Amino acid sequence: MNRKIRVLIAKPGLDGHDRGAKVIARALRDAGYEVIYTGLRQTPIMIAEAALQEDVDVVGLSILSGAHMALVPRIREEMDKAGLQDVPIMVGGIIPDEDRAALQEMGVHGIFGPGTLTEEIVEYIENAVKAQSE
Amino acid sequence: MEALVQRLLQGERRALARLLTYVENEVEGVEAALAALFPHTGKAWVIGITGAPGTGKSSLVNALAKAFREREKTIAIIAVDPTSPFTGGAILGDRIRMRDLSGDDGVFIRSMATRGSLGGLARATRDAIRVMDAAGFDIILVETVGAGQSEVDIVRTAHTTLVVEAPGLGDDVQAIKAGILEIADVLVVNKADRPGALNTVKSLNAMLRMGHPASRTQLVAHHGRLLEVEALTSNTHEAMWIPPIVQTVAIEGKGIDKLLDAIHKHREHLQQDNLFAALERTHIEVELYERLREALLANLLRNISQDAIQTLIQRIQTRELDPQGAVQELLQTQQMKA
């Protein structure tokens, strides 16, 4: 048995820079994870499909456009449709407090603003993976 | 595990994804699943795609898969990227170039990291290919970074191997250094829109011709003992496969039809004169020896304590014992115990 945690890092929405996503991808690689990086402009269907095929433990979304309230529910819905109810979503970006609560209600508990330490994200992932296998 | 196998055979994609994870993680019980799936394998055509970093392998996989889909073939893809030796993590980014394939149930893409040992990768890849084969895909494309032994190992599992070159990656054709030419069934010069593509074709051509006797013996050696045993007596000319050179512009889909043609011809070539059966036999032989070696070693090490090994190392270091003598001593004590 030789388990590796696999994380999908996706950049949904239409804005065209993925620096933040790449920084996270590298940080998680350095934390020892296998990071599947899918690039820019991912549709909710593409994200759900990649999450399924890659059998990831967590899906991380980098959303800097402010469109998180539109995007996250649709991605959650596509993932649920694909049978991935048990795969948690985490979000990185600038998320105002009122949206934070709404996202948490949707079951999104990993919410990371700019300047978040990698350790925090790692801790979140470790806990999420532990919760899944219980 | 049994239920998972049933679900996979019924075409459930999540079951396929999960079994691939179990194969990679060497989860307990996965051997039984692989054994149950084995009778359902042997139908897919496996195409290996290798070459230096950045030559356009993923873009080529994308274009090839699209072309196969137009011909009603279902495609599974394994894209291998290196694991960082320092952290054990990896960034698997090949999907970036394969976006055209999304939203199609006839395609399944899986990224794999090289993880630990080379031998481990070869085994995981073989098993992953079998799982996809059993799931019913017509064609399996395996992308690996060309970096020495690993692609040779992958090639041992492929039926047709594409070696991808691109102009402008250095003075010389990359293949010369890597000694990769002899594993190619088809040579692809991608990025044919770039200056220098014709030069790349020319140097490859020259190498094929110049190195003829040598590269030919190597070809014979690589394609298994099959030519020695089977073909030489019948019709040497037909049995000899000289890799064609195909120019492509993967990002524009140019030259892909020609590439498909070349792959098809290679397949036809193997299907004549029982070459395919011989190739498969060679693959099985190689795999059997590898697995046997691994199993025997694991078996032996189970009965030997770390302390005993450390003591031996010490004795070798102090020149009391030579390494081969140490092996003999170990084997003898094991035999006496048995």
Ligand SMILES: Nc1nc2c(ncn2[C@@H]2O[C@H](COP(=O)(O)OP(=O)(O)OP(=O)(O)O)[C@@H](O)[C@H]2O)c(=O)[nH]1
């Ligand atoms: N001009 C040109 N660029 C290409 C062509 N094919 C691929 N590229 C570009 O070359 C770069 C590398 O392409 P990939 O398909 O990722 O190459 P790769 O061999 O899979 O790379 P690794 O997996 O990192 O080894 C990308 O920027 C592609 O857009 C081509 O035919 N012409």
Ligand SMILES: [Mg+2]
């Ligand atoms: Mg690639």
